[in-house]
Amino acid sequence: MLVEKLIIISCVIGASLGIAMYSTLLERKLAAWLQDRIGPNRAGPGGMLQPLADGVKLFFKEEFIPANANKFLFIMGPSIAMLLACMGGAVIPWGNTLEIAGRTVSLQIANVNIGVLYMFGVVSLGAYGIMIGGWSSNNKYSLMGAIRAASQIISYELAMGLSLIALIMLNGSMSLNDIVAHQINGHWNVIYQPLGFLIFLVCAFAETNRAPFDLPECETELIGGYHTEYGSMKLGFYLFAEYVNMFISSALMSTLFFGGYDIPFVSLFGLSHNLETILGTVFLFAKIGGFIFLFMWVRWTLPRFRYDQLMNLGWKMLIPLALLNLIITAVVGLLIK
Amino acid sequence: MNEFITLMKPELLLMAMIFILLISKLGVGFNQSNLMKLIQGMLLINFIAGFFMNGEGQLFDNMYHTSSLIVLEKNILNLGMVLISFLFTDWFKKCDHLAEVFVLMLTALLGMFYMISSGNLLMFYLGLEMATIPVAAAATFNLEKKVSSEAAMKMILSSAFSSGIMLFGISLIYGAMGTLDFSEIPALLNGDSLQVMAFIFLFTAFAFKMSVVPFHLWTADVYEGSPIGITAFLSVISKGAIAFVFVSTLYKVFQPFHEIWYNMIMVLSVMTMLVGNLFALRQQNIKRFLAFSSIAQVGFILIGVSSNSIQGATSVIYFVLVYIFSNLAAFGVAGLVSFFTGKENIDDYKNFYKTNPLLSWIFALALFSLSGIPPTAGFFGKLFLLTSGASNGNYAFLIIAALNMMISLFYYLKVVRAMFMDKNENPILPIQINFATKIALFVCGGGIVLAGFFGFVFDYIQALVK
Amino acid sequence: MIANLPNYIFFFLAFIAIFFAIMVITAKNPIHSCLYLVLTMFAIAANYVLLNAQFLAIVQMIVYAGAIMVLFLFTVMLLNLNADSEPVKSNLMKFAGVIVGGTLLLLFTAALRKSIGDAEPVMNSIPMQIPNHSNVGLIQNLGWVLFKDYVFPFEAISILILSAMIGAVVLGKKEKVQLSTND
Numbered sequence: 001m002l003v004e005k006l007i008i009i010s011c012v013i014g015a016s017l018g019i020a021m022y023s024t025l026l027e028r029k030l031a032a033w034l035q036d037r038i039g040p041n042r043a044g045p046g047g048m049l050q051p052l053a054d055g056v057k058l059f060f061k062e063e064f065i066p067a068n069a070n071k072f073l074f075i076m077g078p079s080i081a082m083l084l085a086c087m088g089g090a091v092i093p094w095g096n097t098l099e100i101a102g103r104t105v106s107l108q109i110a111n112v113n114i115g116v117l118y119m120f121g122v123v124s125l126g127a128y129g130i131m132i133g134g135w136s137s138n139n140k141y142s143l144m145g146a147i148r149a150a151s152q153i154i155s156y157e158l159a160m161g162l163s164l165i166a167l168i169m170l171n172g173s174m175s176l177n178d179i180v181a182h183q184i185n186g187h188w189n190v191i192y193q194p195l196g197f198l199i200f201l202v203c204a205f206a207e208t209n210r211a212p213f214d215l216p217e218c219e220t221e222l223i224g225g226y227h228t229e230y231g232s233m234k235l236g237f238y239l240f241a242e243y244v245n246m247f248i249s250s251a252l253m254s255t256l257f258f259g260g261y262d263i264p265f266v267s268l269f270g271l272s273h274n275l276e277t278i279l280g281t282v283f284l285f286a287k288i289g290g291f292i293f294l295f296m297w298v299r300w301t302l303p304r305f306r307y308d309q310l311m312n313l314g315w316k317m318l319i320p321l322a323l324l325n326l327i328i329t330a331v332v333g334l335l336i337k
Numbered sequence: 338m339n340e341f342i343t344l345m346k347p348e349l350l351l352m353a354m355i356f357i358l359l360i361s362k363l364g365v366g367f368n369q370s371n372l373m374k375l376i377q378g379m380l381l382i383n384f385i386a387g388f389f390m391n392g393e394g395q396l397f398d399n400m401y402h403t404s405s406l407i408v409l410e411k412n413i414l415n416l417g418m419v420l421i422s423f424l425f426t427d428w429f430k431k432c433d434h435l436a437e438v439f440v441l442m443l444t445a446l447l448g449m450f451y452m453i454s455s456g457n458l459l460m461f462y463l464g465l466e467m468a469t470i471p472v473a474a475a476a477t478f479n480l481e482k483k484v485s486s487e488a489a490m491k492m493i494l495s496s497a498f499s500s501g502i503m504l505f506g507i508s509l510i511y512g513a514m515g516t517l518d519f520s521e522i523p524a525l526l527n528g529d530s531l532q533v534m535a536f537i538f539l540f541t542a543f544a545f546k547m548s549v550v551p552f553h554l555w556t557a558d559v560y561e562g563s564p565i566g567i568t569a570f571l572s573v574i575s576k577g578a579i580a581f582v583f584v585s586t587l588y589k590v591f592q593p594f595h596e597i598w599y600n601m602i603m604v605l606s607v608m609t610m611l612v613g614n615l616f617a618l619r620q621q622n623i624k625r626f627l628a629f630s631s632i633a634q635v636g637f638i639l640i641g642v643s644s645n646s647i648q649g650a651t652s653v654i655y656f657v658l659v660y661i662f663s664n665l666a667a668f669g670v671a672g673l674v675s676f677f678t679g680k681e682n683i684d685d686y687k688n689f690y691k692t693n694p695l696l697s698w699i700f701a702l703a704l705f706s707l708s709g710i711p712p713t714a715g716f717f718g719k720l721f722l723l724t725s726g727a728s729n730g731n732y733a734f735l736i737i738a739a740l741n742m743m744i745s746l747f748y749y750l751k752v753v754r755a756m757f758m759d760k761n762e763n764p765i766l767p768i769q770i771n772f773a774t775k776i777a778l779f780v781c782g783g784g785i786v787l788a789g790f791f792g793f794v795f796d797y798i799q800a801l802v803k
Numbered sequence: 804m805i806a807n808l809p810n811y812i813f814f815f816l817a818f819i820a821i822f823f824a825i826m827v828i829t830a831k832n833p834i835h836s837c838l839y840l841v842l843t844m845f846a847i848a849a850n851y852v853l854l855n856a857q858f859l860a861i862v863q864m865i866v867y868a869g870a871i872m873v874l875f876l877f878t879v880m881l882l883n884l885n886a887d888s889e890p891v892k893s894n895l896m897k898f899a900g901v902i903v904g905g906t907l908l909l910l911f912t913a914a915l916r917k918s919i920g921d922a923e924p925v926m927n928s929i930p931m932q933i934p935n936h937s938n939v940g941l942i943q944n945l946g947w948v949l950f951k952d953y954v955f956p957f958e959a960i961s962i963l964i965l966s967a968m969i970g971a972v973v974l975g976k977k978e979k980v981q982l983s984t985n986d
Binding site: 073112113114117118120121124125127128131132135143146147150151153154157174 | 834838841857858861862864865868869870873874876877880881941942
């Protein structure tokens, strides 16, 4: 039992890190493609070893802590960011159950009955990594970045939470497992909650600090934002955490709105249970891949917001829209009942 | 549903007013004076409606209960609210955020209603918070003055502190008894030391809100800094509501502890009267003066509370009614003077009679009533408080109270002397009194004179308390 | 040992909570205070988990640690408070504080000791509602309690928050306010 869980945990963390690693390469390749360049192609065949090379470079750089920085917190910042990024995967159902030697193994680390809230909690704590890092650098650009990040994350959390409430109303459960099961038996949530999905998507961009919401690290205004003073692997952690976050939020969106590991009409083929599960997992990762592609596509398509535009969008557009969505869902739900 | 409406009528009316005011900000083009008229009209209707269709009973698993006495208490507070809206018409009209000020004050009033009607400590705590936080926000509404922000800051900090103490007491009560319901608590009070501890914490929080010495330190600064309308609200309505609650919780819920709280109240009462009076003696600012005088009045209220009898409860409620008239009249005049001339010092009032005879008479009447000179209502109010306090036979206590009345006489009359006798080269110019304000001043004056003579008021309250 | 495990965990968590709470008030740097407060919140949230109230625990984390404390940090960072800007308290104040605090502690200990020492039978006679431990924290049950037994306070809070919000909006609005210099 414990061994199974340990194996799943290491698989999930390994997959998160591995995918995050290759996301960096993908990002650069994609940027090159969109901008009609070639992109990294020296390390390994087609640049396949580039992430490794980057990692090695970051590891061997000099450990540098600014003289006036708060040393403990300076190290804590990236560690918290990384830790929280990796915690998100714990409640996502990565697949249905496998039956190995008469035992049923669930491909989920923890089936918590409040999985959605857990994810929400992890996301909301994400602000700490950035704030602590930004503050402890003792640099005004970092501080500005940290403050921007904090206000951005808090503002977009509201709309995100409101869109999630509508989703929970629809599914009647906060367990991610139940939500997936509900979608397998019925339709994908995105069909019923298109507006909710859009709001969630925008908020996910904002929460992961991805373009066009990457104001905390906006290099034209703030040098590097909260990680201006960071170098070596500590910087690596921050950058890495962003990619892990991107992966996790893609997984979350696939799970919440796109059926998770569900493959439409797969039951018609009458495949064996294990095969179906494995195919489902593959399918889930395909969906995640699609979202990661979307993240990158948007990054190289849309320009960055101005700060007041960001706040206006969050408070004056998304929250009212999310409330509207919530009310419509509630009323329609009641009427249909 | 029908029962719900009759029982919760006062609260529902207040909520309706709050929402009307909120909607009035949404583009409906009211100008200030129309909005003020709307508010005054609504408050008046609310006050009159308070006399009809009242019920007795409880709702929501005894979270909320009401009775004729509670309805009466709410009506008294409603009356105070109407008077405030009339008295400070000029200030309110000038205020940029008229609707908001009233929304905040009405929310606070709603909180007080909840507090008075609560049948559960949880609800009680919520009501108390609702009665303080909005007022603290309203205290900053003199946006151009720094003292106003200071007042709000002091108020919110001290009230948060006292709420913390109260919550601690409530959690101890829950820990010791496993219930927060007022109807279950008395049976479970057995003098256990933890319960006593919890009670003391609760009591401390009450004392804080009522600015009983030694928990009074915020009072004078807050009163001085807040806009005068809010100061009047704080000193009259808030204090009255807490006095009502004080009586009902101590007499009903904590009755088994009455020996404990009798001693506490006695000591606090003596301290409150002494400190309030002695500090009032040396005040120059009229608002601070009234603040300390209202602290001293709280000391007198505590005498009535200490008696632990029906007469005690009656006299406290009666005194609050009288106190609303007298204190509002005093604040009304002080508010007019400070609004039109910006003068707040007692010395500025010299020869006030020459220029503003009506205002001086009302002010003098209010001060007489506050100091307890017969035949004003204040005299009867204090008389009832002291006689009900005397039922315990603690005469030393009463002698101290009587001495304090002497001291208070001295400083109240000092102001009266300044107004009527002292010479002054440039007295305050004649003040143009608004019609609404005039009505309110006359109502206050009439209340001060007549409430004492109409014995049936007291009898009526007594009948309800029984 | 195993049966007592929740007790040990409770004591451990309580110790952590109190330790960090003390650190909150002793830390010289306000940012450190805030961070210690976050840790205190976590310890309390863990205590909720111990009581089978997962929902409460996670909400505690989201609301307090995730939102309120971030705002705290935010404000402290903007105000740029440092250990240097900490007001110096006179020794007399400290002495008075120690005496008052010490007396309160003494009183408390005495009250608790006495209460637990001689009131055992009374405590048992109280009709405590021992919740069904496996289900108490489920959202369904919480919802029932919140929207049935406690619906009135729940709705009252919304008015309180509304009014607080109105106050904050008025104060926060940009306006041509000129602070007069003479007061």
